[in-house]
Amino acid sequence: MKKDEEANSQMPLDLKKKIPDKIQKNDHNDNEGRNSNTKPVAAGNSSYYFKKSAYDPKSPAPYSLSRSKIDMFMKCPRCFYLDQRLGVKMPSMPSFSLNTAVDHLLKKEFDINRAKALAHPLMEAYGVEAVPASHSQLDVWRNNFKGIRFLHKTTNFELFGAIDDLWINGAKEYHIVDYKATSTTHEISLDDQWKQWYKKQAEFYQWLFRKNGFKVSDMAYFVFCNAAKDREAFDGKLEFRVSIVDYRGDDSWVEPTVLSAKKCLESNICPQSNPDCEYCSYVAKAKRVE
Secondary structure, eight states, X not given: OOHHHHHHHTSOHHHHHHSOTTOBOOOOBOTTSXXXXXXXXXXXXXXXXXXXXXXXXXXXXXXXXXXXXXXXXXXXXXXXXXXXXXXXXXXXXXXXXXXXXXXXXXXXXXXXXXHHTOOOHHHHHTTOOEEEOOOTTHHHHHOTTTOEEEEETTTTEEEEEOOSEEEEETTSOEEEEEEEEEOOSSOOOSOXXXXXXXXXXXXXXXXXXXXXXXXXXXXXXXXXXXXXXXXXXXTTOOOEEEEEEEEEOOGGGHHHXXXXXXXXXXXXXXXXXXXXXXXXXXXXXXXXXX
């Protein structure tokens, strides 16, 4: 029996049905130079790990891709391919309920000023010459399952993302705004390596709005809510120091990245992983001790 046949014989039956025969396995090495291909292991409910639909190169219908999936492609093409082409879900992350609560309350707070067409006091304190924008589609653009969308005709991708807020300046330019909740004793900035994805997030939204014909400023804003740890006691409440960090975006990377993602999904060869991918590294190391 050939190696590929042997591996396939150990796959759960439902996984065999999910993987097209023409898709080739691209053996690749992890950081220690060992093969990281794995044999799928049956779980108690293996159907959970498969998406209801995956990219079909033969389908003429537009294919929806969220901003987070473009992030996934940039972080690890292999994980992106498994998720979007083969329909194998990435492990889910727990929801951050406190962050969601902060997000919800900030939206309500800025909506009060939006209704009055007045700048929020925090905006004035940081010299932001803008007001919260009013638009009939704002609730749609904020909805995680709807968001603002653009049909990219070259790839037939319907790209979308959900914003937190939108401000507008005197020149009638929109500013992309994102809320962030954290708790740190360090100065709030965008310098941390993992915060580079915050920048990509804002730039992708800038690109989406521009593609929808809106006038968008390069300047995006992040509203950081930093929970204080220096209080004597919890006393049933968290106190936040709220600040605004501005960022001048550059969305020139979006178009070529979308084209590369399309090329990835059109291929019948599963790409190599990013050597820094924690998921692929875990699978590779787990395989060696099985």
